[in-house]
Amino acid sequence: QKEVEQNSGPLSVPEGAIASLNCTYSDRVSQSFFWYRQYSGKSPELIMSIYSNGDKEDGRFTAQLNKASQYVSLLIRDSQPSDSATYLCALTSSGGSYIPTFGRGTSLIVHP
């Protein structure tokens, strides 16, 4: 049983700061990791994927993966009020699975 753990928050950061969102997982065979953004009442939107240890940067977003520690994180630089949303961590196991297992998400509030 794959478990994905996230602190539900809310995480509150001031505008312009770095927001750091964390996720741990229990299944060591997990291979692919994803971060989604979900605004209240809306559907999840994929913002980052990461497959190997280390950092992956895309604009203001950086995903970090440490498989040994079973830990994945998302950094949002220069946070904006429009980044206020729930961020969902998700993963798939090995074997070509295309069905993600989601965490409950962390609520992020960026205040002006």
Place this chain on the structure above:
Amino acid sequence: EPEVTQTPSHQVTQMGQEVILRCVPISNHLYFYWYRQILGQKVEFLVSFYNNEISEKSEIFDDQFSVERPDGSNFTLKIRSTKLEDSAMYFCASSDVPAVETQYFGPGTRLLVL
């Protein structure tokens, strides 16, 4: 930009009634999915569908649920006899290949069972 659409946006039903949730996937997509999210809970996979048959399903997807592609554009989720615990947001998604990265979610149908 092409998008997945879902109807209705909201549905209220009485316990024991049948509901059909409708989805129109992106036109050139071949893989279709249903997920649900109970309020305040995580998104959960229900079922995936390809080539007119179910390719994967979760433990949640029991005999009360069925899916169908009745024509070339629609993809439906039927709940035969709704229960209070079926109240949730139901998301349809579609993709051109079987990959997480290419799954596009629809806006969802909020189902409330009374």
